[in-house]
Amino acid sequence: MSTTPFPLAVSLGDPAGVGPEIITASYARMRSDWRSQTFFVVGGVEVLKNAAEACGADCPVVPIAQPDEAPMAFHAGLPVLAGLDVPYTPGKPTRLGAQLALTSLEWATRFAVRAEASGMVTAPIAKAGLMEVGFEFPGQTEFLASACGLSPEDAVMMLAGPSLRAVPLTVHIALADVPLKLSSDLIANKTRIVAKALQWDFGVGNPRLAIAGLNPHSGENGQFGDEETRIIQPAIDVLRGEGFNVTGPVPGDALFTPRMRETYDAALCMYHDQALIPLKALEFDEGVNVTLGLPIIRTSPDHGTAFDIAGQGTADPSAMCAAIRMAGTCAKARAAASAHA
Template sequence: MPTPLAITLGDPAGIGPEIILGAWARLRADGRAPPAFVVGGPEVLRKTAEALRIDCPIVPIADPAEAFFAAAVGLPVLAGLDGPLTPSRPSPDGARLALASLQWGVRLTLAGDAVGLVTAPVAKSALAAVGWDFPGQTEFLAEACGRPWHDAVMMLAGPSLRTVPLTVHVPLAEVPGLISEGLILHKARIVAEGLRRDFGVLYPRLAIASLNPHAGEGGKFGDEEARVIAPAIAALQAEGINAFGPVPGDALFTPRARAGYDAALCMYHDQALIPLKALEFDEGVNVTLGLPIIRTSPDHGTAFDIAGQGVADPGAMAAAIVMAAEMAAARVSADA
């Protein structure tokens, strides 16, 4: 890539620093590390590597362009943002560092100094305590990119499955009232375009999940399938999008079913995340579609309870870094 990836630090009291180091060391040893740099925290990362005996030298840099040369020596890290290392002890200072790294990373990516953004886990409650007013990083990124929140679509992706929750962080009791034909159409269009542009899937196949057991059983268990979901699928098909369903949730994730689609659009959070985490926990990646920038993240949280112990698996962070690089390459090809 002619431009490196930017990796945000995440909450320094969580597992972010150690999985960044572990992922980079693993990818470098395998010869798969793309050009990249971490946005701030050189001392946090250096102390983490020393404490956990991770073989990953830290190379402070002043400009993203230096990442290409610095990577020959170790992990490039932008100097200028830093703080103390306090594993498992979240603090306002740590939250401010996480937020500054995220803000700086977005600016660099929007400016073209980074080809994509990989975000380490943050703690929403810790960020809220220092003035954060967003449901999550996805919504923050949408606003930073000048897009409405509903244009930022969360897709969870692994080697054998991609899922999209149509509703995300809302109570389950509110889901039926939030599911609408317009919501399904809007997100399905963004997913189809994202698969084409960022994943090289020329003719995306979208499976649309049902809301109720047995897809409503002819109205016995609910009428949302006939009243809302089926008309949305028909409208997508009329636009030339290969969508099908409603598929009962208990049949959607069998091996045979997964071979028949490129992404599954699910009605609520757990319907999408339970199968993804069951199948791809150590390689699951959170991808944001619908934005002008590429953004990926490991599909797990800060894990404060195990931070600093050296037991966090860096597999999902490594997968997020590789996927961001692959998306960047696919986008260049699609836009050529």
Template structure:
């Protein structure tokens, strides 16, 4: 039977809900059948959140795998005086250090995959974070250019890939190109085969405009940009359909016809994903030499420390990372 080593999880902003969700996930590891993972963060801070949950500082991922059954393994970055819900510069600095070390452990192969905790980008930028988000940071750690890393949001009932992410809605049309769409779909299709076991993924492409432009009557981006991209991909053998009207492609019958929806902008992708799979959504980075997932939510400072945060997305991110790592290990062993 193919096995992989433990995953590594960066703690995220220590004042947010990320650390407590990891603690609670470990606490329910048996009932949830979770694979071994280690947390990079402050062992003292995590122990303070954990209550009676045992926390053990470890020096390596190999050691983490050995003690996971008895204690939450933490690769310790030192003490931290911070309270839930009260972000600080020190907390942001620790979050950045945790992300950096966790990414390096995955890139080096010491960890079988990377799960990144939620961060506050503004706080990280104050301590030297120079990337739009964690996706780009991890891509850089892997030696991959930003355009080579594709964000996918995945849940039990839907997978979506936005072509543009954190750009103003007024700038979306100018940001789109046939080259952008074909490039990202190729990356997504390869990752869906390698990491999700779909030999020929079915890909549905959304239009940008209402009713997918109505043949140019409500915008011409479909005719000028999206249709040429779809036709090019079909000529290459991809199972691509579209452009489809965004308001009719996310009901149950439509979702049964595709494996991933390619969306033109952030909210076109994330609104249906969060409406359908809010408690189980996972952010997956496609196109990397490592497995990277993240729970699809933010730091939630307002409820940090209250026990109200759902651990569903954290559990889903851990499980998805482990599943992808196993598929890669299996594919690599067959190739060998």
């Protein structure tokens, strides 16, 4: 049985995207292993019923009134919190659908913060649609940090798959702005968050962390830029002085080679694509977005709403399955770490 007493809360995502079908397909794929980790969906009873039917998923839907009903319901069908719904319009996003996605996200977060859920998994959203109904954050990561009473800098995005964990130290900003955003303090602070999360949520006793350079050849002794000597190396020196197992600055073209990947538990990268391109190239079908530094567990499949294929039954649920499994594993690891603290 699970060492966490509560199920995971899954937010519906945009109901016109692939979220409903990958959720129902994940349940169909994972239902035989329900004793290891249960989950429920926040809203969308009819949406999920229609998505399962349209995509041929073996996923009965069981309406529930509150999260603690999910474990008993899970063996009979996918538990879904009743009372929040819209018509199912795959590939055709609506304002009502965006409002449902936002409400589902807000409620799932509340359940996780109140420990009525052992963690949360977020299905893909459409940011433009959410902003039309009052969402005021660049993304779900920043929203979750705020909901937990933290600043955006306290939450760190990590992309994880079977063979790679990669962290972009700067995220949704223009490439030209990256050198201006980087600082030794930012690198050191986020590295500390990553190290602690690897210990508490992934059971890595002494995390090995590789920090990337920014410039080609890590600057080649200043020939291609001085950020490595001026910003990155000082951060590494501070971290090593604090006892962290850190290497770098590692040239970006060497950081993700097979042999190099064997030498670290996570790679910390200077900008968005430096982390996401190798992760998606290696782990596209199983890539999971994990938010580190929060008092709650949060994962998400590392892909978007895919409105163009929604409702056609072609969306691969592997990343959603991986996100659910990883959230459950992290919740159990954190519970065990807290019990022994």
